[in-house]
Amino acid sequence: MPSASPPTAVFAMDPVHLPLLFPPPLLARLRRAADVDPALVVRDFTDRTDPGVTRALSRAEVLITGWGCPHLDEDVLGAAPALRAVLHAAGSVRALVGEALWRRGVAVSSAVTGNAVPVAEYTLAMILLAGKDVFAHRERFRATHARPDAARTAATGNLGRRVGVVGASRVGRRLLELLRPHDFEILLHDPYVDAAGAAALGARAVTLEALLAGSDVVTLHAPDLPGTHHMLNRERLALIRDGGVLVNTARGALVDHAALTDELVAGRLSAILDVTEPEPLPADSPLYTLPNVFLTPHVAGALGNELERLGRLVVEELERLASGRPLAHQVRHGDLTRLA
Template identity: 50%
Template sequence: MSPETRDAVFGGESLARIAALAEVDTDVLVTDFGAPDPVLRRMLAEAEVLVTGWGCPPLDRAALRRMPRLEAVVHAAGSVKHHITGACWERDIQVSTAAAANALPVAEYTVAAILFANKRVLEGAHAYRRSRQRVNLLDGFPTVGNFRRTVGLVGASRIGRRVIELLRPFDVRILVHDPYLSARDARELGVEQSGLDSLVSRSDVVSLHAPELPATRRMFDAARLSLMPDGATLINTARGSLVDTDALTKEVRTGRLHAVLDHTEPEVLPADSPLFDLPNVLLTPHLAGSIGGELHRLADSAADELERYTQGLTFRHRVDPDALHHSA
């Protein structure tokens, strides 16, 4: 992993716990599996488990040849697609991810965004700031609130399912579109399955939790955005590529739709993008995922998985290579 990742994610307590579970030098970081350093080459040759994070280089065949004893990779972050290659699965290397831990703050952000969107908090704050006096709520906000609102979730992912769980205390109807969600799972989750266009046209808030795949690229284009009811809100904490940025910009500039965007395409918008200044758009800098103290949850997850490995148990959050084609 990168030095920045180690310093941000792994505090002294988690490093001490890992050191108690395995023979490890917690000061050694690998940022290049091909580095000529003889000490590093010797350590890689002896490695049985790698603890990885953001900034890990690809574990391709050349890298794996330097690690003949490698049995497992414990990833202290979400997606493993950036560094786990087909060569890992050919070697039958076990891979664990902390995606479940990283899903928690994203789901919390999403639920806050849903509740604030239906309550029109951002719009109300702007109105109050402009007037600097009492706002006539009955006239200005006659239809706000979360009571009996419809929330549409695109993707029953780890994050999507956590959002469903966190929304249970609220009087909202939840629609879900996910081609991999079974009718039985939908019943157990207490949600209504829906086709995507039907979900979009019936929801007061649409929240995206689908992975970045060729099939999901710009799934929210001009035609699909036009199906959203007037005054509806689009929330994107997934990937910017799921939304046609130009099409969304045109919609929100009219004031017809609202948006909460933690991901955009490009990831950093041009400085002159209207999305920065529109009163009906909340734009955040990839803030929903684990940051600050939340990062230590990822370290705890990695340590938990390493402990299971030392006990001969299977990983609790083992990555299934057959599921990677439809997951993040």
Template identity: 55%
Template structure:
């Protein structure tokens, strides 16, 4: 596990990116590579129009297959590839069609789905918008932490079923958000943004991250904890670690059993970090609660108990950027293209070395 889930420098406050104030007169030849659905969403939000201010691109050209003959002329001239969700892998064969390519600017988070060793071998610079995508994930996390403490799902369900106000004080014994313990797993960019958002509240924040030292923990205003200790002490555990071989089933049956009765597990990272079968067992017993924006598999089977359990909030991977928030990602990418056009290094570069241990 690593302290960062992206390759930009660690900061406790992720930048709020806007369209670049300094725009070079040079507009590098740029091609959009992503799924059709993603491209349509960017156009709907007006993001492509803003990209035209810094990049020489054909707004109606969207490459979904690097072997498509119709895309060949544009790819042959491309200096920058602006990628997003659904971009095909940049294999050596694909790159032969892009002899002038010097940079890949990803207007989303992880680049693991399309950046291959061939990209590094050719010395192509890579940037990611992980910093921008961390913001809505952290906001979602803060919201569900606060709602979990107030037992909003349970309260709404009981109110809907009984249509009367039940005795509040006995029911809420042990609940509420005052002086509760929140355990943050992973001092990643998202994890650090969550920590920042939690500061105004009366929480004790524990953090587990093997790369976090005491000095940095003190700067963040948190307490370091081993993962088992964090699980035992936390009223809410929120996961912000990368998906790596060593983090698979980080929360397995043994560790899930350490969570206190009534605790809530929040996962906005990757479904593989939690043993789904073991989690379902715990949830079916009613002992703990869960907020799951990601699962393994990505879409649970139609007969999965997760859809119907009253102690589960299951959402379809919405914590990250969507709707109008895609504009933030595009503005982040535009700022990076502007830096590239002016001969400056990316503000949020991705390197091969760091990618091997990040999301």
């Protein structure tokens, strides 16, 4: 049943993100759905020196969180006894929500679906550019100022190229949608997706080893879990065909970076890396200067005006909560065994 009055909400994040997540029209919509003070943004739940923060948390039914929000644990439950929902205006909640909140049954929602959109767009763009060998052409053009001859372009192009997608995560699924209009053959590896499920997504289900050996481009969209740590180790990287391209917009820990560096220094593979291990890489890493590596500083996810998409998802969730409807993007404790 809807509440008799709007729920009381409190922002908890780095305040620098607030104006981009909730620009004025969206903030006005949020304030119609909840009793919230946009001038109050909590950064430390244990700080009892500000009576305004203490009072707001004591009444808070909803926390609207984002990047920079501290870990939500028993201290939060103590400060916010009325808390019934956490609406996260960012991606993963794994490091955000403590066991105490799960035990008490606080509902948790994430805007990870909104963040998946720009990551998938970035990945599609990089796959298309890699198929045209754009990065190598750029390097040669810088050096020679000459157009490539037919011999250099004979092996390039995106017609019929085989793309291997590792992980039918939200990003992976969005990418599969974006790949559909293009003339690619799509392979998919995900232990939770069978052949029929993969076919429905426009892909063919294969083992990880078959995907690596059979793809021109391998793109990673799996979560960072104990079971996926260094899933692309030295042996599996060696399965990728000569001249293959690895795209990683997921997490650096999915790849053994020492082994990958060896492959890239040797020139056998190319890589497009928005995430690395560690992040950032040491200043002396050869990946900064190798011509077969395109390295970006974790920018595939929501940036700039794309943050409004995340804020909009949170406002929609808040409106559902206020009207007694179920959350559309709820994360449950059991999901964390297979989601980021």
